[in-house]
Amino acid sequence: ADSACIITKTDTNPFFVKMKEGATAKAQELGITLKSYAGKIDGDHEGQVAAVEACIADGAKGILITASDTKAIVDSVKSARDAGLLVIALDTPLDPVDAADATFATDNFKAGELIGQWAKATLGDAAAEAKIAMLDLGISQPSVDVLRDQGFLQGFGIELGDPEKWGDETDPRIVGHEVTSGNEEGGLTAMESLLAKDPGINLVYTINEPAAAGAYEALKAVGREKDVLIVSIDGGCPGVQNVKDGVIGATAQQYPLEMAAKGIEAIAAFAKDGTKPAPTEGKDFTDTGVTLVTDKPVEGIESIDSAKGAELCWG
Amino acid sequence: MSSDAKAAVSYEEGLKGASEKVAEFQEHKSALKRLQHWLHMTPSAVPMIVLVVALIVFGLLSPNFFKAVTLSTILQQIAIVGILGCAQSLVILTAGIDLSVGAIAVFSSVLMGQFTFRYGIPAPLAIAAGLALGTAMGFANGWLVAKVKLPPFIVTLGTWQIILAANYIYSANETIRSSEIAATAPALQFWGNSIQPGGVKVLYAVFLMVALVAILAYVLRHTAWGRHVYAVGDDPDAAELAGVRTKRILIQVYALGGLFCAIAGWVMIGRFGSVSPSASTGQLGNIQSITAVVIGGISLFGGRGSIVGMFFGALIVGVFEMGLKMVGTDPQWTFFLIGMLIILAVAVDQWIRKASA
Amino acid sequence: MSSDAKAAVSYEEGLKGASEKVAEFQEHKSALKRLQHWLHMTPSAVPMIVLVVALIVFGLLSPNFFKAVTLSTILQQIAIVGILGCAQSLVILTAGIDLSVGAIAVFSSVLMGQFTFRYGIPAPLAIAAGLALGTAMGFANGWLVAKVKLPPFIVTLGTWQIILAANYIYSANETIRSSEIAATAPALQFWGNSIQPGGVKVLYAVFLMVALVAILAYVLRHTAWGRHVYAVGDDPDAAELAGVRTKRILIQVYALGGLFCAIAGWVMIGRFGSVSPSASTGQLGNIQSITAVVIGGISLFGGRGSIVGMFFGALIVGVFEMGLKMVGTDPQWTFFLIGMLIILAVAVDQWIRKASA
Amino acid sequence: MDQKGIGMTQEPLLKARGLVKRYGKVTALNNCDFDLMPGEILAVIGDNGAGKSSLIKALSGAVQPDEGEITLDGKPVRFASPLEARGHGIECVYQTLAMSPALSIADNMFMGRELRKPGIMGSVFRQLDRPAMEKFARDKLTELGLMTIQNINQAVETLSGGQRQGVAVARAAAFGSKVVILDEPTAALGVKESRRVLELIRDVRSRGIPIILISHNMPHVFEVADRIHIHRLGRRLCVIRPQDYSMSDAVAFMTGAKVPDEVAEAA
């Protein structure tokens, strides 16, 4: 049988676990042997390079990759394509986008923008003196981290400094940026620290839903869970459940299973007759879409409710 | 006795009337001398001084720092590291090192959670099972170190990866949400409860940490077992020759360490609310606990130092982290400054010891 | 001489005619005995055996494994760890540890890149500056260890964080693209060039690693400086009393380690094409290099082991990782098995030594 | 092999035959025999590196011989560790002492046999009885004449060379039960302290416990030993009684200047 590889950033984040599961199911259906690789920690570029090399040596037909370093991986991707493999970027577009044969991805900046706009609209006049906690991913500031953070700030109407990094904004409404590693533990300690710095925080941006859950615990501990707005990104089933429970005000949902399935189909087609997938009309990649999930919709921003979000959620 | 032997030692005649008094000298009892002596005899004194200085500095830099809520937040933030630090101290006192502490804690918390929610086992039983399994993981470390005679660094580097991987595989990376736990198995969140004297919240977890440190300090100082732990770390061959069951002590130390880690895992559920297999403690718990131990003045070569020092070490790190955040340092700079301060704290320790030697 | 003293030693008369021959015994020259002796005298023998076994097992499990391209890929994958391992070996031989190796490598590569592209310095000069700055970082470590007498673990734990944070701050998290480098500063990518005998690509980086290992092996074995490095790790007080400039040696070792790390940073540019401040070597390089060193049979307590062993250690890890990937193991299972194999490799070493003792 | 019936002095208490110990290229024991009779002081003398320490390490379980057998009370034994030998009542002061440098004198003396406080503090909370242990330690050191030890809570690493040796000897003498082995116990000791150790050795014998004494001090050896085992090039050359030979003869035997009659004949 033909074989393919899926290389994710890590395989400890449920997002990638589900993505891998989706790919595996599809591969089984189409009779493809799928080997999966992952970086050891978030941002493990070298591990991904080693994985690409292993796929080439192993004679795979194609690679699905969620790149840790979108610029740096380009060389490895090129050598894979030179060796005759089809390379598809999932979740995170490469830089430049056309370095991969095709891209099935979320627009992370847009995802951030959506929750930013929603938060601004929800706060209304209070947005002018909001006190915002920014719970980011890590101090190495990987691209998803920057895109979502800056997207959110843009959506909220805060002036960005250098859009390539977070933390250089001067707007006094930002209480501070803290890193969370994208898990509950990090979300909790980061929130505690920011609360100690300014107990008046009333809006919390979080890089993903586990971090949001941690932040909520910290707010609950000081009895402020009801009057602080938390926004997040991902749309995983626990996250959507938390929207329903009122833990998270709104989240931007993305669709990893679809990315994975499309990717496998493309490799199967390529293995059969060499056809390559074409991008979405008018875009240089196939946008698998991002949808705002909230039970408190606001005028002018398209959204679905948590019930609908739960149907579409990914694990 | 042969006669030439007798002749050969005839000069021992001179011994008759030799003095029988134990040598004594006047002591200079100046205050400085006594301070120096105290610093020498009390390994936890220097970390304590560093801690006090850090508190004062941050108190001056940030107006919000010296509020009760800030200080109680610091205490609750170090509860887990403090408990892991107990395990780490024990192991390091035997001249070992345990890189798997964080992994054991996380996996134990996942086991407690999954036993309750996947198999429907009553929470107290699931907790007991989690504690037992954590102990077993520690036991495995100890067995490899003591019986197979592998270097602790290598053993726990291996088990760290094994346990963490097992944790992800077993849990399928699924988080159990806080609200679910609160609804069906509040025992899991026990250590997250708090008392609120004068409105300031103090977690049960904080009391637990203090109690564990106190018990361990007593055991290490006042029981034979504690002395044996020090002896094993000091010189294992000598200890063995002197009649210490070195291997048994090592296995007990690692197993007890495993139990402490599992307790830390239980505390994690209370503190974070949820059960998450990807908690950062799994990756960072070892470095954090080792940092606390070393800043606390315990020698990485074993046999020297006190658990109370470790406690101050954990506090120092907690105070630095919180203090820097409150002063408003950027996360990248915080990281940078904590690096500086780790080195500085130990340098100050070194300097005071030298001055008082 | 007083006469009673003379009488007291009169029995020394018996010494007249004492034998002057150096003691000798027949040796049993059985093949087994000689093998055992060789294993004993050659610290790198056991890792080599483990390596060969691993190669055979994976060759049987995966049909694609025994291809020249696979083997050359493994070599190029371990080039960086191998060079960092040289730095780590030096430090560990002095009974130290260097947690900052990966951070120094990444920061050096960033410095080389940014010097070229931000300030327009010619690439060879930028490379020289990067190498010098890497050496300076190592020197700082050594100075703190030798002069301020801080524990190496704590020093490099601190500088690890400091350097990594400085790296992110200085670079503003910007990656420099491969294509830009290739166009304007190909010297940065020098070690990414390759020769292709019979179509199999072998990177210059691989030759560099082998050369560095060989040079270091020579220096450690055949020069006074090398013996001093061992003596410092063996017993620093004794070395000092015996006339080794312990502090100077320590500083040199860490500084040289820094240079090796900076070289590894240069090699990273060649291997990955681009310059990325978030390269995971910064986070994982220390554990990877320590793993290679320990599997290679160098004692973490200093003074024992060989650099060639480290090289085999790095190869063992490389072969396991590649082998498991080709067999198609899931990532978490790969981590799990590598954990097992780390322990197993050292256990086998231990067992062979015991059997041959 | 029913030595019990034959009487105490006929059959050796501790016996070894054909012991061989090699370290890589070095042969430390070369087919060595050994006998210790009940209740005797047996001295072992020989050149540096003759294999004396290796011999007693083999007897006390600190190393495992490559060949040969050891019997205790007529029964073959194989000690895997010094602890096992101690379990059989063999107490040993090694040349390298075996103390925990960072621990105190009392901690070291009682290592593995600590005293606990009376009452529930001891039985339940298992608290050590430090005052009692310190008093015992102080008494034993005074018996040895080590009057310069000013602080009984000093860490052993801070003791002078001789003080350290004194602590080790005091420990073995105080707790030995079946056989006490002393490897150069007076090497670092002063005149007064050495004398006390010799007295102690006689004391121990008077309690019916046999002693193996390794020493380079000929006058001491000839003074206290009942029999002298002369070791040369990894094996027992001969056993002599101090009454029958002069110190000068013994020195000549052990350095190879002379060959004892029995051996000359046998060869």
Place this chain on the structure above:
Amino acid sequence: MDQKGIGMTQEPLLKARGLVKRYGKVTALNNCDFDLMPGEILAVIGDNGAGKSSLIKALSGAVQPDEGEITLDGKPVRFASPLEARGHGIECVYQTLAMSPALSIADNMFMGRELRKPGIMGSVFRQLDRPAMEKFARDKLTELGLMTIQNINQAVETLSGGQRQGVAVARAAAFGSKVVILDEPTAALGVKESRRVLELIRDVRSRGIPIILISHNMPHVFEVADRIHIHRLGRRLCVIRPQDYSMSDAVAFMTGAKVPDEVAEAA
């Protein structure tokens, strides 16, 4: 202070006044004086723990005294490390030996003064001349009568106690230049090897180099010493000439059984 003019024997080569060294509660040196004359063998004797090792450690830079001053050749000196003292020609064999256990005998003997191969292998590639170093080591050990060392490449940790001491003494004697200090050099040595060390000490003196010898062996001390410094309770009690007193007197002085006349008068 222009001692050069006064002549060699009048003024001490190495002199100390009022040395004090305290370790926490323990007083090791209590206002101690010391004089070493050019070209002499000075023995230092005293009870265990009297402070002999502390004294020579203070003289050789291994510890820094709390009070007091030291002069070498009439010039005040303060050694921050043993290496500094060595730079001034003071070579010392410490009681704890100071060797690197895992390294070979030759490596240890030449530590810090290694021989390099002749030609470019040595000057450019800095390769060690192992055969030369091994031969030198073997010769020095043979001079000491250490014939039981079978393998010159053995790690020092595998040597017997006495062999190890022999290596340390051989090293100091071979390389000492201005003062050689030996702290109990024969403690672990056999009869033959001790004798050779005494000969070696005389050899060194005949090269014009003075020696400080710490020893508990009275016959040896009285045999080789020109003067004997008697140490008691952390200070110099008196200095005697072996011709003027018996060994028994010396023992009585150092253990406090008798008080020497000068001291009795002074008190």
